[in-house]
Amino acid sequence: MPNDQYGIGASLLRKEDARHLHGRGQFVADIKLSDTMDVAFLRSPHAHARIRSVSVPPGARGRVFTAADLPRIKPIRITSQATGAKAPAWPPLATDKARYVGEAIAVCVAPSRGEAEDLANSVAVEFEVLDAVVDAPRDMRGSRHLIHEQWGDNLYIERVVEGGDIDAAARAAEVTVTRQFRMQRQSGAPLEGRAVLACRDHRLDEVVVYSSTQTPHTLRVALGEFLDMEARRIRVVAPDVGGGFGPKARLYPEEVILAALALELDYPVRWVEDRGEHLLSAAHTRDHHYKVTAYADRQGRILGVDAEIVVDAGAYGLWPQGPYQEAAMAARNLPGPYTIANYRARHYTVATNKAPLGPYRGVGRPGACFAIERIVDEVARAVGRDPVAVRAENMVRSEEMPFTTVGGMRLDNGDYRESVRLCAELLDLPAIRARQQLGEPDGRLIGIGFAAFAEQTAHGAAEFVARGASIIPGFESCTARILPDGSVVLMVGIQSHGQGLETTLSQITAHELGIDPARISVRHGDTESTAFGFGTFASRSMVMSGGAVARVSRLLRDKLCRIGAHLLQCDPAQVRCAEGAVLGPQGSVSIAEIARVAHLRMDGLPPGVDPLLDATATYEPAIGTGVFSYATHGAVVAVDPETGFIELLDFAVAEDCGTMVNPMIVEGQIRGGVVQGIGTALYEEIPYDETGQPLAGTLADYLMPGAAELPAIKIGHLHTPAAATEYGMKGMGEGGAVAPPAAIANAVRDALAALGAPVGAEVNETPITPRRVLAAIRQAQTAAMSV
Amino acid sequence: MSMIHVRINGSEVADDVPPRLSLADFLRERRNLTGTHLGCEHGVCGACTVLVDGEPARSCLMLAVACDDRSVETIEGFAGDPVVAALRRTFHERHALQCGYCTPAMLITARDLILRKRAGSEREIRDGLAGNICRCTGYTNIVTAIAEAAQEIGKEAPNAQ
């Protein structure tokens, strides 16, 4: 392949680094506009309460705004084509009722954030407190006070996914294993919270909204809809974004309110979310309940799975996709990479008096993976075989692919079983088994566990149509512009916030045009300069936006070649782009020279060729249902049976994401995802009490993994290029976060197998806290004594 | 309001500040030194770490008024500092940053570990980073980058312990 030193497959160092290493990144809170006023929100202290009145002290008038003061704001509405889906309207500032602790009621404007908070504290709200709905499985059919009264229950949607004949599988089963699983509610918790800065630009007759968002273009769509404004009068800028991970891929009330305030007031307004607000009111995630029964034969071959899934989705649905996808994706992905033929999953998405649930790295799949991978291990234990062997034997074989799972996922290609073998090798499974035999001098118990998954990535229109989505993020776009000096600007509709897309997208153009990536700029995150795109989420940007960059680069390459051939006086078929030039049979002409001709010396253009080197292209993968990355994760833990404390001794990932554009960045994404998955597994949780009060309001309560608690993450690669994408790329941004909860829970299970024999102790709830470990040990020991 | 005199990145600065103003907000809002980031404002995440009188400190937990007559170094400083220069290079080469939000404070913390000879092994480095959360990288590459910088600086040999 040409241009390999910096093109596809090169671990090119990142263009993004220099600014951050010098503290010159520009996040929303870093942007200074003169006369900016700071904003603080008055938020509901109650989970469920009617708002009787809001009293603003006389001195605060004109600086405190309620819904009545901002009439241009329309309620946020989601739509879904899915049968039976209920969609509440969500007024960005609560009017009649507050439905979760943290819901915004009024917005306060002052010269500094501290003073804005003082104002918020001066406002008195009279509430009539209602019973809170906090137990999704219990209250989904009804509660004393319904969250959305007109519904008659607390259900957003209930559906069934099924295939084959689950009753026949139950009859044929030699082994039946049933378990309940729980993945608790958590926060996405990027290190930079949300932030919005909005101002009017009178010259351009527009409102400019800077937001720490993953999706600037769809944010503009939403602002237009809910402020009843034409899109041409709205500009959205996502500057540097300090981590997204999914929660920043949704519209928030605060974004609508800040834009409305900027229109109302004639000065810029800024809201910088603090950590407490983030834990309270930014999208929460996970919060799954499962009951799973597996039917298997005596060898551990799984014949069927019957599941019930309840997702506690909080009080409202976040625009645009609403609350529906979490449970739906869990139900469709639960059969995992397995050939299970008979399946039924009833799934329920439930409204509760908690913060709205949104996407977070993995969306639905960490829970599904936790459920199926724990069940696979329990099936293996029930038939007395090693989970590693049982897992591999149940997997789809390469030669069966493409294979459509009973959950409806079309697994395109790869060698799933090899990933299990490779992962076991990375952790040296035999050595761990030998160590277990010897026992630990400190009395701790060692366990090893694995979990596998196939991750749908870069799904296009077909997938989102099937989901009943109101917006179909089926393509991405790129405008490429070669400037008169031959330097290149790529303008893309995605947003890069750590993924390194400024680097990797330039690698693609470098690959296609033979231009040094140092001569290429990537512009993203600004509706002003980029064609419409959906943003960065769902492991899609490298495949989708990269595909658009590839296509547009080829358009420019063809034009460069036509002009170059003309200048070289040869046939366009005889030239190619490489080394910053168009090379002909005799001689070459630099891209800079061609660019000069295309802009400044049109007398040098061939007949019929227009000036400018400027093109826009869109891209959708050839298959709209996605291409599947896959991996097996493995964990080695030491469990202290006296305290329940867990040390993670080793962690390995054996994965395949097809062609890697930049292996260094791929590995960075994997490791980052894995550590977030470890957070889900061991640390992160936002519990609510029975009155609907969230109990994790600071980072002293909400623990995130730190360097001291982690081993170095090992990675092994397999390489199966996708057939349906440019260069064979597959998305891979989320996978790292999918399997760690399952792998670690299986490792803990392995460690505790001997306690409370013959059944052993198991923890089927994340995070696996010392308290839960000790409770599991006690339970197993009690059960063993009563046998 | 209280008048304070602070030496910031080597320059004397005088300003009148309300006592409630944190050092972080003073740096960010009054001095436009926005490389100091806020991630929690209660001392856990570490993103606001700067040097006060040469020692790492949480700028969210210091009042600007209490920094009167003290010297403060932020990521915008360190011109000519060989340890920070080495760290910038190894962080870049080892892909030790993604979104960049934790990075300035991570560098300041890493510099302190190296200068205090607490970067001699992976274990030491990991323990020394306990107070700096990175949500993106999973830390592996940060640890490697610090170990390499420590080796380059020659004050520590990695894996010495």
Added chain:
Amino acid sequence: MKAPAVDYLRPRTLTEAVDLLAHASVEARVIAGGQSLVAMMNLRVASPGLLIDIARLPELHAVASYSDAVTLGACVTHAAIEDRRVADPSRGLMPRVASTLAYRAIRTRGTIGGSLALSDPAAEWPAVLAALDAEVVLYGSSGRRSLKCTEFTTGIFQTKLAQNEILESARVPKLSPDARYGYVKLCRKSGEFASALAVVVTDPRRGYSRVVSGAANGSPLVLADTSRLVAEGPRDPDALRGTISGDLDRASDRHFDDFQRNLHTVAAMRAVQQVLV
């Protein structure tokens, strides 16, 4: 969130500081390192009207070594103890504790006096200094007084510090060369507050043994029977466990649940084992 509005004064002497404190017309609080107080103000769970900054008072940085004890000024930082920049009466226990306390960037500002005066139930110093039989010296409008640490902290964030008093120093008895100590901090994440703390000090030459549980839903809890058992020397683990359980059971005001009770038992067992080895 941002701290609420507050006034700020930086007196030049301890006497002046106490005067300000005694005559303040609003809620006045002393600030030293501010590592807890500013966090609490940022969260708006503390909103004093006046801050009296004592961080630079030279009296509070004084460290003096006597034949039987060391006094550490209240504003000695955790980092100074960790780095052994100040005299260590504890033969290594205090530096070891300091190195486990929050994070380095907190330890450089946070002070031993601040930790004692606040008496966060999960904090290290109240438990460790109680185990070392230390005293605090309080300086107030009516002069100086000393109190044993075991008496000084009375509950969760509660002490005998009067409104017009400032904690001036801690007087820590010197351990004999053959004294032994054990220290166990159980916490899920490095630098976090403890889920359970146990500190054991045994100094046969001085006829002294004490076992203290920290993070114990109140003031540091002296395990009296266990302390006596440790003084008597090695015992079999079951007897030790039983004695610890008995001590914890008697502290019914702490309302330990099964998990906490177990954790404190294990922490105390392990800390005692460090002494017995």
